[in-house]
Amino acid sequence: TLGVYAFQLIINLLATCLFPISCLYFSKNIRIAFISAFLLIICLSWQYWTTALYTESFFCCMIIIFTYCLFGISKKTNLKYLYAALCFCILLFARPTGILLIPVLICLLIFRLFELKKLLAAVVCIIVLATGFFYLLHYEMNSAASFDFIKPFLERNIICDVPDKPINASIDLYGNNLNGLLLFIKQNPIDFLKLCGLRFIAFW
Helix, strand or coil: CHHHHHHHHHHHHHHHHHHHHHHHHHHCCHHHHHHHHHHHHHCHHHHHHHHHCHHHHHHHHHHHHHHHHHHHCCCCCCHHHHHHHHHHHHHHHHCHHHHHHHHHHHHHHHHHHHHCCCHHHHHHHHHHHHHHHHHHHHHHHHHCCCCCCCHHHHCCCCECCECCCCCCCCHHHHCCCHHHHHHHHHHCHHHHHHHHHHHHHHHC
């Protein structure tokens, strides 16, 4: 509808405006930040994609906004973490795969603790948070009864629901959970890496 389309355009515009600020934080060079934003704007495939796929493009735009909340806002502003938490919740609502950002946040926290030379706290956080994340991921995969995580790998889907020559194995052999996915990777490492590479190329 027109309202959804207008909302998507606003989010895309906001993400485009905040993108160079985040680039400036990382590069410390205004020219690099300007060129990065310019390349994003003239990337026609990105611009088309952000208007054609609403949930996926909304998710990617929110990642840009989330990155800005974490790094672009002044460190003196304590509300940056509240904004980041709000954006993260929206990310999870938009696409459940947003849960995969949790390891990135854990790495940021660990890096910060190492900077402060709090080595014991860093080790404890690695053990506790990593364990908690894997249990959470395992729970989410088990509760997602409507989606089969193994099927795209067995059918060698490069693009969603577009199968290639399937692997001769039963879905029941692995199970629709994290353990099943890890078992598939262990038994089919070449197929897994090849599929990851083909997907990476396809989305570029």
